């Protein structure tokens with residue numbers, strides 16, 4: 035039999051907490067999660083099944099049925115249809131930045147918290163963008179392909195330095211701002227557009243609209259998430275606004291760009307090149323069979339979604355997301371969750387403390403009902419916060435007997451507005 039989860043390292047006097055009613059925690063990890071993450075979950079005492087690839091959807095639906103924790107990267111689609119099979123699922127770890135592959139609202143409404151790694155691969159993506167700006171500017175992809183085919187083509191036509199050129203960064207978050215610093219250091223003029231007002235780094239300058247950026251940049255590079263607002267944000271109209279002879283780089287999400295419009299602009303020569311790492315539909319496993327209208331377009335660098343795929347990024351994402359999952363399972367902490375309110379209370383010192391964690395519908399009157407149950411005991415601490423349709427409560431109580439634990443669990447779980455109740459003791 036597997037031993038119960040081991041507590042995390044803690045200051046003396048703090049009580050280790052462990053799940054009261056989840057059985058042995060089962061974890062399913064997909065898409066080659068780094069060993070740093072796998073080891074954190076194994077060392078917590080959980081049963082870990084790790085796969086190097088994404089799973090076909092029917093296999094995923096079967097496997098997800100009895101796991102408490104699932105870890106994935108950008109490929110695995112956790113739609114409502116898949117999640118409805120996941121009866122025991124407590125938490126999802128996206129071991130990447132993007133969370134568009136998960137139905138976040140469905141997860142929240144079924145009491146499943148979702149964590150990601152908001153910036154651990156930012157540097158890797160920013161470095162690749164710089165490499166691609168230089169490579170596009172010097173037509174390196176085409177020269178490389180020609181020479182591999184035995185064709186010598188020494189030319190300077192259309193090949194330029196990047197110094198003094200304008201980079202237009204769309205999205206000035208963790209990746210966009212990191213790229214801003216690197217581009218600035220390479221002597222580029224940096225302009226950026228973001229829907230938030232953000233502090234420009236170095237000599238970077240914000241512009242008022244996406245159209246302003248498109249009309250002024252030699253290199254347009256996208257660093258925004260996939261949302262309904264960003265879908266097809268670069269289409270035929272936007273490409274027309276871009277300067278003749280400019281370049282487009284997409285290391286963000288495939289759905290941001292209208293691919294047929296981009297292919298047409300590359301073939302007509304309106305754009306001088308593009309680097310594309312992400313595609314509207316990506317194969318779920320490595321191997322032959324990739325197709326895109328961009329294949330064969332001039333000065334076009336295509337890569338298989340490797341922007342964040344470095345040893346450094348994957349190892350630090352493993353630590354970050356692996357630790358967030360253990361903290362949520364063992365302590366109930368939601369700091370860093372993307373679809374839950376962020377709540378934390380310190381670990382209790384009293385050995386009799388029991389922690390009640392409750393996800394409920396965000397409607398009036400629920401706290402009154404919960405507190406009717408909890409107020410029979412000494413409440414050491416309590417916190418409750420809401421986000422959209424759900425609220426999350428953490429309460430530490432002094433409880434003496436196992437029968438009281440069972441009673442609390444039953445009473446709180448049986449409220450009509452209850453979504454999920456867990457006890458840690």
Ligand SMILES: O=C(O)C(=O)COP(=O)(O)O
Nearest residue numbers: 107108109130131132342
């Ligand atoms: O971090 C992201 O959102 C990425 O797109 C990288 O995804 P990956 O971990 O390489 O599947």
